[in-house]
Amino acid sequence: MTVTTYNTPTDPYHMIKDISSVTGTYSGNVRGAVSVDRPVIEVSGTEITGNYAFVDTFSRYYWIVDRVVLRTGLTQLSLRSDPLHSFSAAIRNLPVYVTRTEQESMESNGNTGYNVYIPDRTVQKTARTYTKVTIDPNIPVFQYPETGLTPCYILGVIG
Amino acid sequence: MIVFESPNGYLEIQPRNTGLSMQMTDSGYQLITFVGTGDNRTFVANTNGRYNAYPSEWTENARNVLSQIVFEGKHVIAIDADNQFFDRSIPESDRTYTSGQSMTYYKGAATCEMSAFLKTEYEAGQPVTKAYIGGLFSFQPPDITTYIGTNAVVLRTYETTRKPKIAFDIITIIDGSDKYPCLAVSILDERSPLSAFVTKLIDMRMIGDSVIPQSGTDDNTTTPYGRTGTYNFNSDKMTDVSPSGFNFVNKWEHGLTLYHITDVQASAIFSEMWGNETLGQMFKNATVKQIQGIVCLHKVPVPVASGLHQRALSIFGKRVYRGETLEALNLVENQLVKYPESPQWVSLEEIYGDFFDYAGQSKLSVYLPFVGCVPLDVNKVMGGGVKVVYYIDLLTGNCIARVYGRNSMNNGAEVLLYQGGGNCAMHIPYVGNDQGGMKLLGALAGVATAGITTLALGGAAAAPALAAVTGTAGAALAEHNAAVNNIPTETAPLSYPYVCYIQEYPERLLTALQGAQLGFSAASGAAGTTVSNYSGYTQGVLHAAIAGATDDEKAEIERMFAEGVYL
Numbered sequence: 001m002t003v004t005t006y007n008t009p010t011d012p013y014h015m016i017k018d019i020s021s022v023t024g025t026y027s028g029n030v031r032g033a034v035s036v037d038r039p040v041i042e043v044s045g046t047e048i049t050g051n052y053a054f055v056d057t058f059s060r061y062y063w064i065v066d067r068v069v070l071r072t073g074l075t076q077l078s079l080r081s082d083p084l085h086s087f088s089a090a091i092r093n094l095p096v097y098v099t100r101t102e103q104e105s106m107e108s109n110g111n112t113g114y115n116v117y118i119p120d121r122t123v124q125k126t127a128r129t130y131t132k133v134t135i136d137p138n139i140p141v142f143q144y145p146e147t148g149l150t151p152c153y154i155l156g157v158i159g
Numbered sequence: 160m161i162v163f164e165s166p167n168g169y170l171e172i173q174p175r176n177t178g179l180s181m182q183m184t185d186s187g188y189q190l191i192t193f194v195g196t197g198d199n200r201t202f203v204a205n206t207n208g209r210y211n212a213y214p215s216e217w218t219e220n221a222r223n224v225l226s227q228i229v230f231e232g233k234h235v236i237a238i239d240a241d242n243q244f245f246d247r248s249i250p251e252s253d254r255t256y257t258s259g260q261s262m263t264y265y266k267g268a269a270t271c272e273m274s275a276f277l278k279t280e281y282e283a284g285q286p287v288t289k290a291y292i293g294g295l296f297s298f299q300p301p302d303i304t305t306y307i308g309t310n311a312v313v314l315r316t317y318e319t320t321r322k323p324k325i326a327f328d329i330i331t332i333i334d335g336s337d338k339y340p341c342l343a344v345s346i347l348d349e350r351s352p353l354s355a356f357v358t359k360l361i362d363m364r365m366i367g368d369s370v371i372p373q374s375g376t377d378d379n380t381t382t383p384y385g386r387t388g389t390y391n392f393n394s395d396k397m398t399d400v401s402p403s404g405f406n407f408v409n410k411w412e413h414g415l416t417l418y419h420i421t422d423v424q425a426s427a428i429f430s431e432m433w434g435n436e437t438l439g440q441m442f443k444n445a446t447v448k449q450i451q452g453i454v455c456l457h458k459v460p461v462p463v464a465s466g467l468h469q470r471a472l473s474i475f476g477k478r479v480y481r482g483e484t485l486e487a488l489n490l491v492e493n494q495l496v497k498y499p500e501s502p503q504w505v506s507l508e509e510i511y512g513d514f515f516d517y518a519g520q521s522k523l524s525v526y527l528p529f530v531g532c533v534p535l536d537v538n539k540v541m542g543g544g545v546k547v548v549y550y551i552d553l554l555t556g557n558c559i560a561r562v563y564g565r566n567s568m569n570n571g572a573e574v575l576l577y578q579g580g581g582n583c584a585m586h587i588p589y590v591g592n593d594q595g596g597m598k599l600l601g602a603l604a605g606v607a608t609a610g611i612t613t614l615a616l617g618g619a620a621a622a623p624a625l626a627a628v629t630g631t632a633g634a635a636l637a638e639h640n641a642a643v644n645n646i647p648t649e650t651a652p653l654s655y656p657y658v659c660y661i662q663e664y665p666e667r668l669l670t671a672l673q674g675a676q677l678g679f680s681a682a683s684g685a686a687g688t689t690v691s692n693y694s695g696y697t698q699g700v701l702h703a704a705i706a707g708a709t710d711d712e713k714a715e716i717e718r719m720f721a722e723g724v725y726l
Contacts (some may be wrong), residue, residue, distance in 0.1 A: 012719075013719060013722070013723065013724050013725055014724070014725040015724055015725065015726050036709060037709055037711050037712060059707075081709075081711075081712055081715075083703075083705075083708060083712035083713075083715050083716050084716065084719060084724065086708075086712075087705050087707075087708055087712070087716070090705045090706070090708075091690055091701075091703070091705070091716060092689060092690045092691040093689055093690070093691065094689060094690050094701045094702070094703065094704070094705075095684070095687075095688065095689055095701065095702075096684065096688065096689060096690050096693070096697075096699045096700065096701040096720070097683075097684035097699050097700045097701070098681045098683050098684060098688075098693060098697055098698065098699035099680070099681055099682070099698055099699050099700070100677070100678035100679060100680060100681055100696070100697070100698035100699070100723065101678045101679065101681045101683070101693055101695065101696060101697045101698065101699075102674035102675050102678045102679065102695040102696040102697075103693050103694055103695055103697070105683070112683055112685075112688060112692045112693065113681065113683060114674075114678065114679035114680060114681040114683075115679075115680060115681055115682055115683070116512065116513035116514065116679070117513060117514050117517070118514065118680035118681070118682060119514045119519065119520075119680070120514070120679055120680040122673070122677045122679075123515075123667065123668075123669060123673065123679070124667070124668040124669075125515070125520070125665040125666060125667050125668060126665065126666040126668060128665070128666045129663050129664065129665050129666065130510075130663070130664050130665075130666065131661065131662070131663050132510070132661070132662040132663075132664070133659050133660070133661050133662075134505065134507070134659065134660040134662070135657045135658070135659050135660075136505055136547060136657070136658040136659065136660065137505065138499060138502065138503035138505065138546075139498070139499050139502075139547060139549075139657075139658045140499065141656045141657055142460035142461065142528050142529075142583065142654075142656040142657075143460050143656065144458045144459070144460045144585050144652055145458060147422040148421070148422060149421055149422075149423070150421060151419040151420055151421050151424075151463070151465060151489050152420075152421065152422065152458055153419070153420050153421075153422075153425055153456060153457070153458060153587065154417060154418070154419060154455065154456070154457055154458070154459060154463065154491065154553050154554075154584075155417070155418040155419075155420050155425070155428075155453065155455070155456050156408075156415060156416070156417050156418075156453065156454040156455035156456070156554055157415075157416050157417075157418065157452055157453055157454065157472065157474060158413075158414065158415045158416070158452055158454050
């Protein structure tokens with residue numbers, strides 16, 4: 001099997017890792033039974049660098065979690081499967097119900113994006129408040145007529 | 160398409176397949192009725208708009224004038240690949256628009272005189288803003304709400320002959336799966352420095368004074384959790400209705416009469432009653448009886464309409480006003496005053512445009528003169544409007560304020576949110592103390608939130624306060640409200656005299672990294688939505704049915720998505 005190692009700065013929660021920095025390509029062997037999820041593979045060489053690897057036999061990408069240099073001039077790599085990158089194409093086709101996203105909705109019904117009208121506790125507010133006053137422009141001010149020559153009193157008389 | 164005909168001085172505008180009709184005559188033009196249909200909706204609006212216009216010479220050239228319409232609205236619609244959209248030969252089916260293409264309107268235009276209109280020019284592709292049209296008709300259209308679309312319209316000015324022009328049309332706006340009609344009004348006043356056709360869009364669903372019933376049926380689309388709740392529902396409106404029965408004054412010869420008098424007239428009346436007799440004569444002549452015939456004397460802070468006149472006034476047989484030498488007394492025309500006479504909606508717009516504008520984050524109250532400060536349910540008015548109307552009884556000075564609300568969620572249905580009473584009269588003392596058990600009507604206001612008070616003649620107890628019809632209590636406003644609601648008796652004239660809406664909203668902190676690090680709340684997962692529809696930070700639930708993946712790997716994928724991944 002061929003093991004290609006990389007130095008990736010990408011954190012595990014990114015689906016696609018930056019694998020532009022190849023640190024080596026090695027021929028690997030396994031002893032006895034090996035887990036596809038967490039294989040232990042021996043590669044030739046003692047100065048193996050990198051934190052990420054691809055194993056062609058398993059068609060998977062792995063995190064290099066441990067390196068043990070053996071006396072035989074081999075290095076034993078302990079790997080842990082990275083299913084996000086390994087199955088990224090299949091994952092993209094999966095239906096998903098999204099509860100949080102940074103993506104602005106591209107549709108008026110809020111699908112495929114966040115909904116600004118769903119209360120969100122992560123959006124912080126301070127203890128301060130703004131006050132906005134709007135005087136109703138359609139209702140004239142209540143004004144009592146000044147005394148003068150024009151009628152200004154209501155006089156009620158009975159009898 | 161609007162077709163203009165001009166026989167015998169009339170211009171009749173009759174869009175095809177709609178009921179829109181107007182007639183232009185020598186004295187003006189009147190919008191009669193318009194009825195339109197489109198996509199399972201039938202709307203009817205009746206309005207009478209009248210303003211100065213004159214018949215124009217409608218020549219063939221004028222009818223065929225091409226005008227490019229400048230749209231001023233938010234997002235834009237409209238496409239016609241052939242750019243011959245409003246040409247008469249285009250059938251109605253081509254008059255629906257789909258977003259995605261540039262738009263050029265060609266439209267025939269009538270000529271009529273109009274008041275000056277603001278002109279602006281827009282470059283092609285320029286983002287547009289909300290537009291407002293007012294004063295064009297007798298009703299007041301509201302602010303134009305958002306129009307959904309993705310393309311900005313191509314805008315160009317147009318050189319025309321130097322006559323003002325106006326054109327109308329009904330267009331259909333397509334917004335996803337929704338379609339709704341808009342009235343497009345295009346006007347051009349070349350007497351202004353800028354010559355540009357300006358088109359305003361009036362969302363037909365939001366015409367305030369018109370009755371727009373929406374037909375439609377529940378689509379009965381079911382989900383595992385019941386109906387979608389998006390069917391077209393018909394909602395009644397709590398339309399304002401004037402109180403009835405306030406017509407017992409000025410009806411009988413010796414019954415209750417209300418006068419609207421001047422300072423000079425009041426002085427003459429009381430001088431006649433008190434100033435011309437000795438004390439002995441007063442009692443001998445039982446002058447004090449006349450004072451018992453006066454049931455009220457006060458000022459009110461609203462205009463009072465006067466009707467008939469009366470030259471003389473006698474109370475219990477004694478002449479107290481001689482109109483032969485003085486100006487005649489005005490009789491109050493209507494005991495009940497509606498203020499303002501034509502209430503209008505006030506738009507309350509979102510501050511943040513998100514959940515911070517609504518209940519739980521923001522608060523809303525309204526200060527009502529003579530009534531007090533009351534909380535409102537912000538959810539019922541935000542994004543829509545609020546309207547206040549007072550009804551005032553001129554006999555007692557009692558008033559009631561009604562607060563109506565509407566928002567954009569339920570097709571703008573109007574809801575009575577609150578009504579409360581008080582007394583707005585400035586009572587003028589005309590007697591030193593109680594006379595024979597009669598009480599001054601002035602002592603009625605009480606604390607503003609006590610609700611409607613009753614006529615003191617008879618001494619009935621004040622009615623209990625009318626609570627808010629609906630609404631969030633807004634407990635945090637209680638202290639503020641109590642401070643402005645403590646209006647002691649007889650100090651109503653000292654009240655703050657403006658109706659005010661008081662919005663309180665929090666200071667929101669939103670950083671640039673919020674989205675990328677935490678994302679925002681979503682509830683998206685329509686049929687057909689997959690991970691490929693998203694990018695950036697995404698948190699959600701999926702079932703990792705992936706061929707070739709081990710169970711541990713599937714569980715790992717599902718766990719990481721639940722925690723949030725970066726796509």
